[in-house]
Amino acid sequence: MTVLPRFTSAVLATVLLASTATFAMAKDVTISVWAGGTGPTNDYRIEAIKMAVDVVSRQAKISGEDLTIKIESQTWTGWDDFKQAVTLAAESGKAPNIIVSGHEDIGPWSQSGLLRPIEDYVDFDAWPLNQLYPNLIDVSSYDGRIWGIPQDAEARPFFFSKSHLKAIGYSDADIEALPAKVESGEYTLYSMLDDAKKMQDAKVVEPGKGFMPRPNNGTDYWQFYQSFGGEMVDAESGKLVLDRQALTGMYQFFVDAVEKGVVPATYLGTTWDTWHQAVAGDKAGIWHGGTWHKAEWEAKWGLKDFFGQMQYSLIPAGNEKGRANTITHPLVYLLSTGGSDEDATLAAELITTASEPYINALHAVKSGHLAIGSAEATIPFYANDRWTTVATEGLLPKANAIPNNSDFGIVWKAMYKGLEASWTRTNSVADAVKAVETEVRNALGDKIVIR
Amino acid sequence: MRTSSPHRANLLGLAFMTPAMVLLLGFFFLPVVLTSVFAFTNMSTATGISGGSYIVTGNLLRSLTDEGLDAKTIEALGQSSYVIDQAGLEKARAAGVDAKFITEIGERLKDRSFTSASAFERELKTLPSRPTRVRDLKIAAGAFEQSVLNVRYASRGEMEAALLHMLENPPQGAIERIATASYTGWTWTTENFKNLLVAPDTWRIVGNTVFYVVLTLAFNVLVGLFLAITTFYLPSAGSSFFSVLWLLPRITPVVLYAVMWKWFTWEDGFVFNIAQDLGLPAFNYMKGSVASAWTVVILVNGFVGASFGMILFSGALKAIPVQQLWASDVDGASRWQQIRYIILPHMRWPILFVTSYQTLSLLSSYEQIWLTTNGGPGSTTTVWALEAFKTALNNYTGNLQYGLGAAMALILVAVGLVLSIVYLRLFRFDEMMSKPKIEF
Numbered sequence: 001m002t003v004l005p006r007f008t009s010a011v012l013a014t015v016l017l018a019s020t021a022t023f024a025m026a027k028d029v030t031i032s033v034w035a036g037g038t039g040p041t042n043d044y045r046i047e048a049i050k051m052a053v054d055v056v057s058r059q060a061k062i063s064g065e066d067l068t069i070k071i072e073s074q075t076w077t078g079w080d081d082f083k084q085a086v087t088l089a090a091e092s093g094k095a096p097n098i099i100v101s102g103h104e105d106i107g108p109w110s111q112s113g114l115l116r117p118i119e120d121y122v123d124f125d126a127w128p129l130n131q132l133y134p135n136l137i138d139v140s141s142y143d144g145r146i147w148g149i150p151q152d153a154e155a156r157p158f159f160f161s162k163s164h165l166k167a168i169g170y171s172d173a174d175i176e177a178l179p180a181k182v183e184s185g186e187y188t189l190y191s192m193l194d195d196a197k198k199m200q201d202a203k204v205v206e207p208g209k210g211f212m213p214r215p216n217n218g219t220d221y222w223q224f225y226q227s228f229g230g231e232m233v234d235a236e237s238g239k240l241v242l243d244r245q246a247l248t249g250m251y252q253f254f255v256d257a258v259e260k261g262v263v264p265a266t267y268l269g270t271t272w273d274t275w276h277q278a279v280a281g282d283k284a285g286i287w288h289g290g291t292w293h294k295a296e297w298e299a300k301w302g303l304k305d306f307f308g309q310m311q312y313s314l315i316p317a318g319n320e321k322g323r324a325n326t327i328t329h330p331l332v333y334l335l336s337t338g339g340s341d342e343d344a345t346l347a348a349e350l351i352t353t354a355s356e357p358y359i360n361a362l363h364a365v366k367s368g369h370l371a372i373g374s375a376e377a378t379i380p381f382y383a384n385d386r387w388t389t390v391a392t393e394g395l396l397p398k399a400n401a402i403p404n405n406s407d408f409g410i411v412w413k414a415m416y417k418g419l420e421a422s423w424t425r426t427n428s429v430a431d432a433v434k435a436v437e438t439e440v441r442n443a444l445g446d447k448i449v450i451r
Numbered sequence: 452m453r454t455s456s457p458h459r460a461n462l463l464g465l466a467f468m469t470p471a472m473v474l475l476l477g478f479f480f481l482p483v484v485l486t487s488v489f490a491f492t493n494m495s496t497a498t499g500i501s502g503g504s505y506i507v508t509g510n511l512l513r514s515l516t517d518e519g520l521d522a523k524t525i526e527a528l529g530q531s532s533y534v535i536d537q538a539g540l541e542k543a544r545a546a547g548v549d550a551k552f553i554t555e556i557g558e559r560l561k562d563r564s565f566t567s568a569s570a571f572e573r574e575l576k577t578l579p580s581r582p583t584r585v586r587d588l589k590i591a592a593g594a595f596e597q598s599v600l601n602v603r604y605a606s607r608g609e610m611e612a613a614l615l616h617m618l619e620n621p622p623q624g625a626i627e628r629i630a631t632a633s634y635t636g637w638t639w640t641t642e643n644f645k646n647l648l649v650a651p652d653t654w655r656i657v658g659n660t661v662f663y664v665v666l667t668l669a670f671n672v673l674v675g676l677f678l679a680i681t682t683f684y685l686p687s688a689g690s691s692f693f694s695v696l697w698l699l700p701r702i703t704p705v706v707l708y709a710v711m712w713k714w715f716t717w718e719d720g721f722v723f724n725i726a727q728d729l730g731l732p733a734f735n736y737m738k739g740s741v742a743s744a745w746t747v748v749i750l751v752n753g754f755v756g757a758s759f760g761m762i763l764f765s766g767a768l769k770a771i772p773v774q775q776l777w778a779s780d781v782d783g784a785s786r787w788q789q790i791r792y793i794i795l796p797h798m799r800w801p802i803l804f805v806t807s808y809q810t811l812s813l814l815s816s817y818e819q820i821w822l823t824t825n826g827g828p829g830s831t832t833t834v835w836a837l838e839a840f841k842t843a844l845n846n847y848t849g850n851l852q853y854g855l856g857a858a859m860a861l862i863l864v865a866v867g868l869v870l871s872i873v874y875l876r877l878f879r880f881d882e883m884m885s886k887p888k889i890e891f
Binding site: 063079080084091117120121122123124125143145218237265268269271274345348407408410412416420421434438439442443446 | 497499500503504508513514569584588593600601603635645646649650651652655717718738739740741744824825827828831845846848849850
């Protein structure tokens, strides 16, 4: 009599236990990814993670794990709102698992405890991270630790309208030789202003459209500081540097550009659409942008023949103290301290898989960005793309990056404020430089070297 | 005759006041108190809001060297090694590392030490039971690390204990000094106010703010008054139509209102095309010149304020005893004389209210400017409230300086309070609020 119920109970218990074991093994994980500066041509910042989900899920299945990964993504086209969202979400304990942002955010975000050092979660000796360019790993590092995995790289070139150069007397050979002249320092920013003025005088471009710089704040403006010999970091002490002479040269250059009439005093704040329309539509003489803009001009602004319409070069030197240069501003995949360690481990696996050369090449070619590793540069899909190849070989080796330093934002904000004030003639160049100096000295004290 | 208890009346009064008091507490006093607290800190993105931790990093060692901490201590702090000892094995077990893997580490690597994580991890990867997941390998390696470098401690006590463990015979006061310097969170300071006082930019923004408030306020009050009086004299059907029309800027959602202004003033917009047809300079009037940008900023805010003034003034006009106007008609008074000698004297209270309310409202408003010129071209139309918002909460570099922004906001609160008192005295508010001298 008692045998059967005991047996039944045992079977029931086994079934119940087995079912709970199955439940325990089945794992549903949601990984959130937030990306800034991401538009339609940059969608592989998120898509790459989604592709990685497929690979990691298959790996889990083969290993006998029942793993379901769901990606919740959110993108911002700009930076102000994105950085505000990330910072405030993190403060309220709602940071996404993966953040795609500029490398310069590593400084402040790592100090505030918003980030996990990614080196604790991934193996840089193993594929695909062992083929990443070392300089990009450096850019993703801060204070002796690697915090992020580079997501892309780029260069920020100067562009010239070939037809307008021809209109002021340039031959095809002259146009071909221009990048070399820029690089050697023979063709300076002031030579460029003269050409922009000639284009306006020849009536091939409208007044105020001879030179069309970036219409708002961006890494690009540090290039002009470097053109006049400015350094952002003191190599010896590692401290931030503010070079008054370089800042003066840079501000004066934009004031001179205004006085020459090639750019309006009220130019800053022009909309991106106006800028894209003018430069892609061959209405501007000379401008500067990023390697990725080519993709946008072709996708949205009707550019048909990039190489036939535009010449590109480094940012010219401003004077004999400066150098021709370009800045790369890699975005990085970062791991936030939000969520559990288990989630972060999975997120890191996804980032690693998304950095696989074949996957990252999709982003690079589609968005006009550059390879993050040596193996990626050899993938035919990437290597046979003319623009990415010339940019990788011709511009990227000469590129440097802005520093990862938790205080750099203060200097940057002050630099741009001074630029706005002098450009719009609200302040004289000397007063603007003085204001920047006062602001950074008060805020940073001896954490910055003022030369 | 019924009498009520004064005590009960007081309680009833209190009950009626409670919702207002709660709102005042939640939406004014509490934000002001928090702003005051933030204003005296160096809170920023880097320090975080909720408190910091204690961590010794390479940069910290460099700055401690600059500050003269002895080389021996610096060297000891910078050391990082991986020692395979019993304590490490125990720590690995506690961290949940696979038992078989721990046994292999104990058997094959006991008493060995490594100077870098990568060298130790490479060695671990040769063991048969190594974990497949990278993170598990890192956790196992971390258990054997003997260093304070880059280790984040939640409290000062933990940091000091770790320092004591690492440093043999530290110099007098070194532990406290390192622990203090290793704090990543915010600290109390009055520097925000000092920095604002000496920054040349401050006075430019103050100038912009005064210019913006005075001109917009004048527009609000004068146009509001003009509209109220003209609609007062219109037949009622027409006056209702115009009143509703002038209300549009106020009832339209702010973002939509800003977008409409963009259509109106940008390249290829309404004004642009009209100017082109008339042969006048055609450009982006919102951002293309400082004068036109200011005009747009003042008009955008002015129309919103004018409709507010119009509503209040219209209400006040209707309260004027109409007999006085009839009497003046009989006496042959002109419209202007009616306005000058009857209407305006009756409007003192609403004018006071609109002026003081709008001054405070304009001082703290930035939304319309943010959405239209965004303080540009350059930063020529940047006002105090917009600068405070950008400093504390929204800027391109993502460096949110909560402390400095809060100091700017606190100054705004102080200016607002001072102006309120000035207005109350100037318009003799107490007289207006005093009990009527005639008993009703």
